[in-house]
Amino acid sequence: MLNIGFVGVGGIAQVHLRNIARMEGARVAAVYDINTERANEVARQYDCKAYSSLIDLLDGEKPDGVYICLPPFAHGETELEIVKRGIPMFIEKPLAAEREPADQILQAVEEKKLLTSVGYHWRYSDASDAAKAALAGRTPGMVMGYWLGDMPMVGWWRQMDKSGGQMVEQTTHIVDLARYLLGDVTEVYAVYGNRGMKEIVEGVTVPDVGSITLKFASGAVGTVSNSCLLDQYYTVGLNIVTRDLVLEVRRNSFTERRKGEARTVQNSSDPYYVEDEVFIEAIRTGDASKIRSDYADAYRTHLVTVAANESAVSGRPVQL
Numbered sequence: 186m187l188n189i190g191f192v193g194v195g196g197i198a199q200v201h202l203r204n205i206a207r208m209e210g211a212r213v214a215a216v217y218d219i220n221t222e223r224a225n226e227v228a229r230q231y232d233c234k235a236y237s238s239l240i241d242l243l244d245g246e247k248p249d250g251v252y253i254c255l256p257p258f259a260h261g262e263t264e265l266e267i268v269k270r271g272i273p274m275f276i277e278k279p280l281a282a283e284r285e286p287a288d289q290i291l292q293a294v295e296e297k298k299l300l301t302s303v304g305y306h307w308r309y310s311d312a313s314d315a316a317k318a319a320l321a322g323r324t325p326g327m328v329m330g331y332w333l334g335d336m337p338m339v340g341w342w343r344q345m346d347k348s349g350g351q352m353v354e355q356t357t358h359i360v361d362l363a364r365y366l367l368g369d370v371t372e373v374y375a376v377y378g379n380r381g382m383k384e385i386v387e388g389v390t391v392p393d394v395g396s397i398t399l400k401f402a403s404g405a406v407g408t409v410s411n412s413c414l415l416d417q418y419y420t421v422g423l424n425i426v427t428r429d430l431v432l433e434v435r436r437n438s439f440t441e442r443r444k445g446e447a448r449t450v451q452n453s454s455d456p457y458y459v460e461d462e463v464f465i466e467a468i469r470t471g472d473a474s475k476i477r478s479d480y481a482d483a484y485r486t487h488l489v490t491v492a493a494n495e496s497a498v499s500g501r502p503v504q505l
């Protein structure tokens with residue numbers, strides 16, 4: 186039985202906690218959260234121990250793996266303490282609110298050759314598999330991605346220094362999917378704006394509209410736009426244009442458009458469960474080959490979104 190620890194047990198942690206609890210051969214063994222009330226409640230729910238410090242959890246429990254489900258600004262010490270002890274870790278995206286401390290953590294992870302997985306769960310969806318298969322042997326020309334919806338109402342999200350803004354925090358999923366399907370990005374240029382949320386919600390320092398243009402190493406180009414200005418969830422996805430096919434990857438489906446013909450397939454598996462299963466299996470076997478986003482790969486996505494933030498300030502394209 187693998188004993189799994191959790192650091193940060195807010196919103197997204199509930200998904201991973203549920204998945205681990207229903208998985209054979211793994212159990213939720215211990216939790217830690219600076220919100221002790223929340224940690225105690227989760228510990229009661231999963232019949233495990235709530236620790237009052239990260240170090241006590243790591244040294245007291247000696248877990249076989251740890252899930253880190255912290256807000257972007259809170260990363261750093263947690264990862265470095267876990268890496269020091271050589272414990273495999275799953276980190277929810279994004280790696281940080283800025284470039285630091287992700288670069289320092291990457292160096293530590295590489296020195297230790299640590300098993301890591303990052304929560305870019307779109308990579309594990311049936312829609313992504315279908316897009317990968319459709320692109321084999323084809324030349325992708327361009328991508329158009331978007332994340333258009335309402336503003337998440339957790340306090341840290343609306344503060345630029347805490348979340349990194351929508352491109353770093355949320356639309357990173359779409360940038361990562363574009364990298365997964367088209368390969369690395371070599372240049373990014375961004376324009377951001379504020380079109381209302383600062384007046385509507387107190388304490389907003391993140392832009393509420395933004396677009397980036399991307400150049401890929403392959404020669405493909407693309408745009409990704411996001412907005413959190415809406416009073417409703419609208420749409421999230423990535424479209425890819427090739428000579429004879431347009432591919433539409435959505436949260437729950439994949440559509441393939443040929444001349445005069447369209448075919449849509451709904452996802453039949455839960456990508457969150459698949460990514461958790463793959464991480465647990467990798468701990469068990471020591472074989473990380475099925476992990477689709479490790480720390481080093483996720484870092485390259487993080488660099489694109491952080492560079493977009495830099496470009497939006499400087500008004501110049503950033504080479505990667």
Ligand SMILES: NC(=O)c1ccc[n+]([C@@H]2O[C@H](COP(=O)([O-])OP(=O)(O)OC[C@H]3O[C@@H](n4cnc5c(N)ncnc54)[C@H](O)[C@@H]3O)[C@@H](O)[C@H]2O)c1
Nearest residue numbers: 193194195196197218219220254255256257259277278279
């Ligand atoms: N992959 C996905 O689909 C997905 C979905 C939602 C959120 N996320 C990501 O997960 C991360 C967490 O988001 P959330 O919505 O769960 O946030 P949240 O605010 O609901 O939960 C974060 C938890 O971390 C705790 N915390 C903060 N600092 C801490 C520290 N130093 N040590 C221990 N605990 C600490 C908080 O008390 C809180 O309980 C974010 O980076 C977010 O982008 C990913």
